[in-house]
Amino acid sequence: MRRYLMIGWLVLGASIPALRVSAQDSVIVINPDAPVDQASERPGLPPGLIQHLLAFYNDSATTRLEGEVVLPRGARMTGPVAVLRGPVVIAGEVAGPLVVINGDLRIKATGVVRGDILVVGGSFLADSGSVRDGSTDQVAQAAPVIRNGSGLLEVHVRRQGILDFGGAQRSFQTGQVRTTLFLSSGGTYNRVEGLPVTLGPRFDWQAGVHTTARLDLQAIVRTAGDPTDLREDVGYIASTEWNLGARKRHAIGFGLRASQTVASIEDQPLSRSEDGWAALLLRRDYRDYYINEGVGGYFFSHFGPDFRLELGARSERQRSVHTATAWSLFRSDQTWRPNPLIDDGRYNTIGIGFEFDDRNQDRRPSAGWWVRGRVEHSSSRNVAPLSLAAAIRGSIPTDGSYAFSRFWFDARMYDRLTPDMRLNVRILGDGWLGGDPLPVQQRVALGGPDVLPGYDFRAVNCAAGGYSDPATPALCDRMLAAQVELRSRVHLGLLWHYRDKDHPDLDRAFGLSEADLVVFTDAGNAWLSGSGPGRVPNDRIPAFREWKADVGVGIDAGSIGAYLAKGFTSGQPVQFIVRLQQRF
Amino acid sequence: MRRIAWMVGLCAALLAPGAWAQDARVALDVALTPDTVPNGARQAVLHTDHLLDDPRIEAMLSSAFPIRLHYRLELWRSRAWFDAFERSVEWDVVIRHEPLLDQYTVATVDVRHTRIDHYVDRTALAAGLARLTRIAIQPTAGGQYYYAVALDISTLSDTDIKELERFLQGDVGPAATGTEDVGSALSRGVRRILLQVAGLPSLRLEKQSAQFKVR
Numbered sequence: 152m153r154r155y156l157m158i159g160w161l162v163l164g165a166s167i168p169a170l171r172v173s174a175q176d177s178v179i180v181i182n183p184d185a186p187v188d189q190a191s192e193r194p195g196l197p198p199g200l201i202q203h204l205l206a207f208y209n210d211s212a213t214t215r216l217e218g219e220v221v222l223p224r225g226a227r228m229t230g231p232v233a234v235l236r237g238p239v240v241i242a243g244e245v246a247g248p249l250v251v252i253n254g255d256l257r258i259k260a261t262g263v264v265r266g267d268i269l270v271v272g273g274s275f276l277a278d279s280g281s282v283r284d285g286s287t288d289q290v291a292q293a294a295p296v297i298r299n300g301s302g303l304l305e306v307h308v309r310r311q312g313i314l315d316f317g318g319a320q321r322s323f324q325t326g327q328v329r330t331t332l333f334l335s336s337g338g339t340y341n342r343v344e345g346l347p348v349t350l351g352p353r354f355d356w357q358a359g360v361h362t363t364a365r366l367d368l369q370a371i372v373r374t375a376g377d378p379t380d381l382r383e384d385v386g387y388i389a390s391t392e393w394n395l396g397a398r399k400r401h402a403i404g405f406g407l408r409a410s411q412t413v414a415s416i417e418d419q420p421l422s423r424s425e426d427g428w429a430a431l432l433l434r435r436d437y438r439d440y441y442i443n444e445g446v447g448g449y450f451f452s453h454f455g456p457d458f459r460l461e462l463g464a465r466s467e468r469q470r471s472v473h474t475a476t477a478w479s480l481f482r483s484d485q486t487w488r489p490n491p492l493i494d495d496g497r498y499n500t501i502g503i504g505f506e507f508d509d510r511n512q513d514r515r516p517s518a519g520w521w522v523r524g525r526v527e528h529s530s531s532r533n534v535a536p537l538s539l540a541a542a543i544r545g546s547i548p549t550d551g552s553y554a555f556s557r558f559w560f561d562a563r564m565y566d567r568l569t570p571d572m573r574l575n576v577r578i579l580g581d582g583w584l585g586g587d588p589l590p591v592q593q594r595v596a597l598g599g600p601d602v603l604p605g606y607d608f609r610a611v612n613c614a615a616g617g618y619s620d621p622a623t624p625a626l627c628d629r630m631l632a633a634q635v636e637l638r639s640r641v642h643l644g645l646l647w648h649y650r651d652k653d654h655p656d657l658d659r660a661f662g663l664s665e666a667d668l669v670v671f672t673d674a675g676n677a678w679l680s681g682s683g684p685g686r687v688p689n690d691r692i693p694a695f696r697e698w699k700a701d702v703g704v705g706i707d708a709g710s711i712g713a714y715l716a717k718g719f720t721s722g723q724p725v726q727f728i729v730r731l732q733q734r735f
Numbered sequence: 736m737r738r739i740a741w742m743v744g745l746c747a748a749l750l751a752p753g754a755w756a757q758d759a760r761v762a763l764d765v766a767l768t769p770d771t772v773p774n775g776a777r778q779a780v781l782h783t784d785h786l787l788d789d790p791r792i793e794a795m796l797s798s799a800f801p802i803r804l805h806y807r808l809e810l811w812r813s814r815a816w817f818d819a820f821e822r823s824v825e826w827d828v829v830i831r832h833e834p835l836l837d838q839y840t841v842a843t844v845d846v847r848h849t850r851i852d853h854y855v856d857r858t859a860l861a862a863g864l865a866r867l868t869r870i871a872i873q874p875t876a877g878g879q880y881y882y883a884v885a886l887d888i889s890t891l892s893d894t895d896i897k898e899l900e901r902f903l904q905g906d907v908g909p910a911a912t913g914t915e916d917v918g919s920a921l922s923r924g925v926r927r928i929l930l931q932v933a934g935l936p937s938l939r940l941e942k943q944s945a946q947f948k949v950r
Contacts, residue, residue: 178780181808181845182871183824255833274833518820568817570809570883570943665939 201306204271204294207250208233208304215302224261231266235298237273241281248285252304253293258283329355339427342436342487343382344413345375345477363394371412375475382442382472386411396453403452408465413472414443416493416592417581417625420599420608425731434479434487437599437608439624441493441592444468447500457509463502469592470495491624494547494590496534502527510565515709515733517573522562526584529593530554537591542616542685543626544588555586557593563735571640573667577735582629583680589628596625597677597699600728601735602632604673605701605718607726611677615685625677631692632675634735638667638707666708671716671734674700707733760788763940765808765884767947768869776873777947779808779882784865786888787857789938795890796832796839804828805887808870813879813946821880824870830860874949882944889938 207213213231220234226243237254241262249256249264253272258264260280267285268275272293277283296304321332334350351369358364371386388410396402416439421429423438430436447465454460471492503526510519531554536547547553563577579602581595597603598610613627614620642665676698679686687693705714705728712730717723762784767777783804787793796802806828810821826845833840839860843850854860874880 179843179850179866179868180871181824181826181843181868183845184871185848567820570811570818570941572817 200271200290201294201296204250204252204296205304205306207231207248207269208235208252217298222262224259235296235304252296327357329357331355339423340431340477341413341427341438341440342430342474342477343375343440343472343490344371344373345475347386347413348372348374349388358393361396364391365394366391373413373475375477377473377475379473381470382413382475383411386413388412401453403450405448405450407446407448409446411442411444413440414469415440417595420601420603422601422732425600428731430477430479432480434482434485436488439491439622440472442470442472444470445497457507459506461504461506463504464500466497466499468497469493469590489622491591491620491622492537493592494534494536496531496553496590498529498531498534498590500527500529516565517567518565520562520564522560524558524560526556526558528554528556528586531590534590539591539626540616540618543613543618543679545681547587547590553587555589555593556584557582557589558584573638575634575636575638575735577634579632579634579675580630582627582677591624591626594625595627595630595677597627597630597632597675600730602634602673603675603699603701603718604703604714604726604728605716605723606699606720610718611675611699613677613679615679626679627677628680629687629692630675630677632673634671634673636669636671636734638669641666641668641706666706667712669705669707669712669714669734670702671704671714672700672702673716674698760785761792761886761888761938761940763884763886763942765882765942765944767882767944770947772873773950774875774877775948775950776875778873779870779884779944781806781808781868781870781884782865783868783886786864787861792888796830800890801829801831803887803889804830805889806868806884808872808882808884810872810874811881811883812874813881821874822872824872828864830864877949879946879948881946884942884944886940887938888940 208215210231213233214228216232216234218236220237220239222228222239222241222243222245224242227246228243229246231248231250232245233250233252234254235252237251237256239249239251239254239256240259241249241257241264242259243261244263244265246265248266249268251270251273254270255273256268256270256275258277258281260278262278263282265282265284268283268287270289272290275287275289277287296306299305323330331353332351333353334348340346349369349371351367353368354366356364356366367388367390369388371388373382373384373386377384388408390406390408390410392404392406394402394404396404415423421437426437445465445467447463447467449461449463451459451461472490474487474490477487505522505524507520507522510516510521532551534547534549534553536549559581561577561579564575566574566576568574583589583593594613596609596612598606598612599608603610609623609625611627611630612623612625614623615626618626674695676693678693680689682688699718699720701716701718701723703714703716703726705712707730710731712732712734714728714730714734716726716728718726762782764782764784766780766782768780770777786802786804787796792802804827805825807823807825809823812819812821824845826843829842829844831840831842832838837856839854839857841852841854841860841863843852852863854863870882
């Protein structure tokens with residue numbers, strides 16, 4: 152190895168200032184600070200050449216071919232010939248000009264081309280003995296062209312971003328409007344809807360150089376039957392968003408939305424997709440739901456590339472929904488945990504939210520900050536409150552004056568300590584800010600696989616005063632939690648290779664080559680706020696000795712992680728948790 | 736507790752000596768440029784060798800599956816307790832065999848540049864891949880530094896292959912799923928099955944350079 156490096160030194164010499172080298176040089180230089188090499192940008196074909204390609208291909212006299220073309224020895228083809236995306240092998244004779252677009256051309260020794268040859272976006276090879284009696288031009292750079300529905304060639308316009316829903320979808324372009332028809336799952340599975348299937352069209356309009364608009368019309372088909380009449384079998388989302396800005400860092404815009412969906416009460420203790428798998432496989436649905444139907448609008452603005460501010464208002468009718476007859480793979484003989492009732496009513500809400508995100512990547516970040524926050528004020532003139540024990544919640548006014556405020560924030564920091572070690576920190580807060588007591592669908596709890604994995608599901612749910620409900624609803628006014636984890640890359644080398652000399656095609660490798668060893672600790676509390684026994688004054692948080700805390704260790708292999716967590720409270724059993732994504 | 740015992744048993748089985756082995760013939764090395772700059776700053780020079788000696792990689796390459804080498808080089812400042820990350824550079828090298836021309840194409844793609852080399856045969860390809868790569872970043876402030884490099888070698892997935900084909904054919908936009916015809920969809924499906932059955936070679940290598948001091 153060192154021998155190669157010594158040879159390299161001879162080549163390098165004192166050549167550090169030389170930044171760019173040509174192909175086949177002995178040393179390749181990667182220089183992220185060099186100016187953009189215009190020659191390497193795509194597409195870069197002269198417009199005149201592209202027009203020539205279009206005219207040649209679309210000419211009615213041209214014989215158009217697509218894909219692999221082999222003209223065997225003795226065969227003859229006349230007239231202008233255009234081939235899109237070869238490769239083309241000519242062993243016979245072509246009597247006329249030949250154009251190959253985005254494909255390779257090879258003329259074999261017996262091949263004859265009696266006309267001009269043009270190869271764009273491919274290689275050209277002529278064996279000795281081949282005959283060419285016209286000019287030959289070859290351009291390595293590919294042509295940004297595509298065949299349209301009529302079979303003619305056109306310039307391929309770069310499309311706007313399309314969300315990949317992981318389901319079937321079909322897109323087509325009409326002028327400046329791109330239409331996408333899609334059919335996909337709602338991204339989760341739950342005990343209220345079963346598998347929600349979304350379908351409908353989406354229209355993306357390039358309204359101007361700096362203006363884009365989107366109209367999204369989705370129908371949501373709920374596959375699980377509802378034993379009551381409280382839930383419709385079909386929901387909907389109709390939304391539009393206008394983005395007025397060339398780039399994200401300068402964009403402003405607004406959106407409108409009308410929907411009837413099944414909404415989740417809390418965003419924890421598992422992500423939507425993980426909760427869906429737990430429900431589908433194990434009949435464990437860790438979230439609660441309600442029907443949310445209404446309209447709303449929002450304005451947003453980006454201040455720099457990482458910061459977004461949003462102002463919004465909405466009016467929603469929220470109502471209870473019951474557990475449906477949803478299916479699960481295992482434990483199908485067990486009953487689902489009941490979905491709790493909520494305080495039905497129409498709620499009018501205004502709010503402001505922000506997001507700062509400078510993480511290096513979304514799915515498995517290793518550096519940066521992700522901070523989100525929201526403050527909302529809601530009111531209702533027709534709330535129908537549930538009857539809860541006074542120890543949990545005071546009375547809710549039903550004279551039309553009901554109003555409350557709520558906050559939520561989630562701050563995460565990702566830092567790398569060494570090339571193999573990472574430190575991640577998260578602080579999460581949620582709950583009542585002011586006004587009347589929160590409705591059930593805005594209340595919070597702690598405990599479960601995500602925020603406080605050393606404790607059982609909703610171990611802290613503020614069911615005070617002997618209140619008992621098999622639905623185990625979240626009843627706390629506020630919650631605050633912190634999570635710290637240290638990740639260290641471990642090279643497991645747990646790879647087993649199956650090899651059979653007689654069947655090399657069966658060569659496989661199984662196991663893990665490396666993963667993150669995760670050591671973590673979490674602490675948090677959820678409480679009832681206000682004056683009186685069992686409550687924490689509104690301007691205080693509970694003393695730290697009253698917090699729940701846990702420690703744990705686990706292995707995170709990327710798409711799956713297994714953890715053991717133990718709460719500090721005596722008597723808490725060790726919890727075994729499987730996660731399908733990074734903890735946070 | 737039974738669950739824990741079960742997990743421990745599984746781990747013990749996995750870790751049983753002789754049950755597992757790792758072979759990685761591909762070699763990755765990172766060295767430093769000579770100390771010729773007044774302030775002592777040095778750049779990293781990478782060397783990747785024996786890539787084609789892995790029969791799985793060569794088999795995939797000869798079966799027309801492109802091989803992707805994803806490099807990530809990081810500059811770290813050494814400190815007493817925890818080191819400080821300074822900067823990173825990422826780039827890809829995609830190796831393809833072109834059956835029609837019976838030649839190999841190596842595309843080196845970083846954020847700003849694309850460089851394409853052609854090799855007439857496997858020997859030339861091996862020599863080309865073994866060339867040194869110098870990464871033109873270096874620290875400017877004083878301190879003790881080192882480079883850490885990670886190399887992920889993988890066969891492109893069927894989606895990646897399609898993206899690459901589109902890229903090489905001039906389509907710089909994102910993949911469009913809506914214009915796919917039945918033939919393409921079938922081809923894509925067959926390719927996906929092949930990839931799943933074949934057991935893709937995938938390998939990750941990591942190395943650190945020696946430390947150097949910037950004055």
